[in-house]
């Protein structure tokens with residue numbers, strides 16, 4: 134039997150009052166792959182993440198994590214989901230290990246098992262030796278890695294990252310991307326990585342393009358280049374966005 138996609142979004146819409154933040158969006162993030170969710174400011178990336186994580190309720194379409202519908206089987210879906218939000222969410226006064234143990238407790242894992250999983254997750258992001266330090270002593274990039282370790286701790290099938298490299302220097306950005314791709318290769322986790330930076334995309338990645346709440350493209354990098362009429366990913370992306378805006382003006 135083939136494995137369910139890590140994430141399936143089917144015909145989902147969401148509005149804030151009269152403003153449509155997502156308009157009939159369908160997309161997939163396969164297991165064992167890096168999917169870049171590419172969109173400019175206001176594209177709807179964070180809204181989509183809020184629906185997948187159930188911060189917002191989706192009352193149209195369907196969202197499935199590893200085959201589990203987030204509305205009908207929320208605990209199964211959320212148990213298979215790891216998230217790194219755009220805003221930092223670690224408790225600065227607690228140690229790195231305590232932050233991870235707290236997260237483990239939310240997933241029903243306690244005691245020695247939690248400690249062991251936390252140390253293992255920290256080792257996977259190269260931070261085993263920081264376990265007993267308080268979070269305020271870490272740099273922005275180190276905190277991000279701890280957040281990734283925390284998101285991986287309960288063994289999710291899908292990892293959502295909302296613009297995780299914002300505020301990081303070039304070296305930290307590159308390292309974080311390489312580490313995420315290594316985790317995909319080692320664990321088979323499916324990653325949905327929201328970004329507006331085209332240089333974070335590699336040739337073998339999947340790409341989903343959102344613009345003003347609408348899906349403009351979903352496929353691989355060669356497909357994006359073909360649709361945008363350019364060998365340059367950035368130029369192809371901008372061509373798609375421009376064509377979408379022209380369609381809206383004509384409508």
Ligand SMILES: Nc1ncnc2c1ncn2[C@@H]1O[C@H](COP(=O)(O)OP(=O)(O)OP(=O)(O)O)[C@@H](O)[C@H]1O
Nearest residue numbers: 149152154172173174175176177178179180181329
């Ligand atoms: N809580 C809210 N109330 C009203 N409108 C909102 C709210 N959150 C988002 N929006 C609107 O929904 C649209 C999509 O916003 P969203 O934050 O999902 O985009 P984004 O792609 O994450 O953007 P960015 O790259 O700037 O973070 C925007 O027009 C935004 O103004």
